[in-house]
Amino acid sequence: MVISGIILSFTFVGIFTETLHGFHRAKFAMMGALLMIVAGQYYGFY
Template identity: 70%
Template sequence: MNEYVLDTPMLLSAIIMGVTFIGIFTEGLHGFHRTKFAMLGALVMIIVGQIYGFYSP
C-alpha cells in the first residue's frame, strides 16, 4: 500500500481546486460566471504546475 505525503505541490493544487470549487458553487453570491472561475482555476493550476513541476515524470 502506498503512503501519500502532503507536500507543497499537492497542497497548492488542493487549495487551487478548493478555491475554484467554492467560486463555482457560490456563483449566485458574487455574480462572477462559473465558466470564468473554471478557466481561471485551470490557468492557475497550469502555471503553478509548471513552476513546481507537477507535470514532470
C-alpha cells in the same frame, strides 16, 4: 499537492457560490485551470 488542492478548493467554492458574487462559473473554471497549469509548471508537477 497542497498547492493544487488549494487551487481546486478555491475554484469549487467560486463555482458553487456564483449567485453571491456574480462571477460566471465558466470564468471561475478557466481561472482555476490556468492557475493549476501555472502552479504545475512552477513547481514541476506538470
